[in-house]
Amino acid sequence: MSLPEVFSALADPTRLRVVEMLREKALPVHVLAAAFAISRPAISRHLKVLKDVGLVSETRRGRENVYTLEQIPLKPVIAWLDNHGPQARLSRKPAQRRSPAGQSAARAAVAATRPQPAAKSRGTARKAAGVRAAAPAAAPQLSFFDL
Secondary structure, three states, X not given: OOHHHHXXXXXXXXXXXXXXXXXXXXXXXXXXXXXXOOOHHHHHHHHHHHHHOOOEEEEEEOOEEEEEEOOOOHHHHHHHHHHHOHHHHHHOOOOOOEOOOOOEHHHHHHHHHOOOOOOHHHHHHHHHHOOOOOOOOOOOOOOHHHO
């Protein structure tokens, strides 16, 4: 299956938890269903989604259907994360375009959107009075991997 389909299947918290449970060992559907506050048919629908993308396989043992995690479809996901995760960003430097003023293009764009001071005389009056303006708090920059 394709990488977006695998990511889509893993995007649901219930399916993600099922994959985590199956990582430990193969489990029958009734054991999986007992771990959730949803119905057994709902768990079966989640298992079908995981089965359709190849993340789990189903085998019949007597009267039970036992599900096993298949790790081969996870290899492209792991490779993608290795290439795009925080460690990959640390290991390679992105090329930055410089503006004529020597700032990166991104900094120049952010600086252009900031409000400019109202008047010089106001800042001069504060300096004369010995009052310092509080620096605005920098907003934390989060990425997908920080969540």
